[in-house]
Amino acid sequence: MARANASPAAVDPDEIARFDRLAAEWWDPAGPMAPLHAMNPARLGFIRDQVAVDSGMRRPLDGVRALDIGCGAGLVAEPLARMGARVTAIDAASAQLEAARRHAAVEGLEIDYQAAALADLAAGGQRFDLVTALEVVEHVPDPDAFLGQAAACVAPGGVLVGSTLNRTLAALAKAIIGAEYVLGLLPRGTHRFSKFVRPSEFAAPLTVAGLQVTAIRGLHYRALGGGWALGDDVSVNYILAAVRPG
């Protein structure tokens, strides 16, 4: 893994430095990552529904080989592991991975956290039944290349789930002005509007890589309902699934 951090194509040093400072606070549900904690039930529900047969079970992802890209401190990797998946999780920020490893140990979860670059993993030939890239693509310098590599990791019959912010004025208003400045939900500078990805831009490189987009839903924050929920409006946050025909 020594050379993994050095792959410059997939990671933007400025972004990494920004997130490194947040690693310690990552697992505080009321901390700076509160929005990700809050989105988790809706995101995980979407993922489970793409992969699981029976949503009533405690281990609906039993035996599923999963790759979580941009895992941070493990907010998605841990629930996937608890649902029964065998999880490999990668991130470019080493502080977060260290926080993630420590947290998983306390929780008694076995997760293969690697400081690997996605490009290396894709080139290495490892394939997964489930590949997740949640709130990641807006932070990478070359989304097309990133999504192509992510798609390459999907095994035949497997599914990729990605979520991000749409490049619309609504998203600009809500995510940057609203969440970062007005409400203080996210640290300032977390997002740059130019990096937001439209659903069509998300789907294109996946299609090129041989995947078929099968579902796309909006993610909405209900101020009065106190949580995030899936909906039809994809103009701000959205989550999509694409499968590789098996």
Add this chain to the structure above:
Amino acid sequence: MSEARLRTEVLIAGAGLTGLTAATAFASAGIDCRIVDPAAGGPRSDARTTAVTCGSQRLYAALGVWRALRARTQPIRRIRVAEDDVPLFLHFECDDLGEGPVGHIVRNDDLSGALRARLETLGVPPVASAVEAFEEQPGWVRTQLSDGSVIDSRILIGADGRASPVRDLAGIGTRTHAYRQTAMVCTIRHTEPHHDTAVERFFPAGPFAVLPMRGRRSAVVWTEPHRIAARLMQLPATDFRVELAARFDGMFGTPTVEGPPTAFPLSLVLARRHVQGRVVLVGDAAHALHPIAGQGFNLGLRGVALLAELAADHVRLGLEPGDPRVLAEYAGCRRIDTATLVAVTDGVNRLFSNGLPGLGVVRALGLGMVNSIPPVKQALMRQAMGIAAGMAGPLPRLIRGEPI
């Protein structure tokens, strides 16, 4: 502490009816739980009865305990409300709704036994131990038990009754309301059948409620000002029977009193918070009204059903059941349900002396939704049956009889 540290998702303190129900609900949903009670190993006998509303009955059916219990319960199919000398003021037939009996009177021993049997099957028998101390850790609450063991759990549930030690250890204060009335509770035999009827007669000094039991027997809850109740309680058994018969008014023939009556000064204990960190109070630990043991019991079960449902939905996503968001949502719903109970109970003097007709029986059924009762008979019935959605949102799945 060198003891092996145990882990579970939910630790329940208190193996009374509410605690046993909570353990059954969590375990049935596949949530890892343990239940401890210092009295769990000792001999148990609770001759009291509890009114189980239709909603709670559905919960027990969904949890797989009603089938074993059913033959021992007494259904309530009719409610008659009379005021003083007006013989018949209101009459409810549950068949009007087509939802089955409005509720069932269940012996506490029977309900407890059915729940214990179910928990045995689920592999969660109550353990004889008491909570001595606990402290919050990131992601866990660490509890020290009197048997020396230490348990880390996501949620610690205080189902340990009116004098809840968990509530005290958490430093959660209470508000206590004492009322000027005493309720006398006894069991009577009568010479005529009751036809599954619950009766409430209103007198200026307080209501006289009669709840059907199996056979030609009924439970009487008779409320009077302290002074009068004290005098009645001192009467020789024959004279007490005469006074009781005067209120009973030959409804089901001639009554005889079984055993001495028990007197309960009316008082209410309300916890100031139901959730603090990872500690959740349920049942009497959260809200307890004497004398009717079931007062708030059905409301408490609604809380248990809601918490189990929220936790189950979360753990099936790989998230932990004590997630602050789960407990915050639970606390929000309970605030509304309990506010309703408080609003009701603040008016308890009026209610227990000369309130709206029908409400006493509703109270006796353990329901605290009085001020939200619409002026429609069927809606009133639904409230009494515990199957009306409250202001706190839709009914929990278990209360609708659905598994979680």
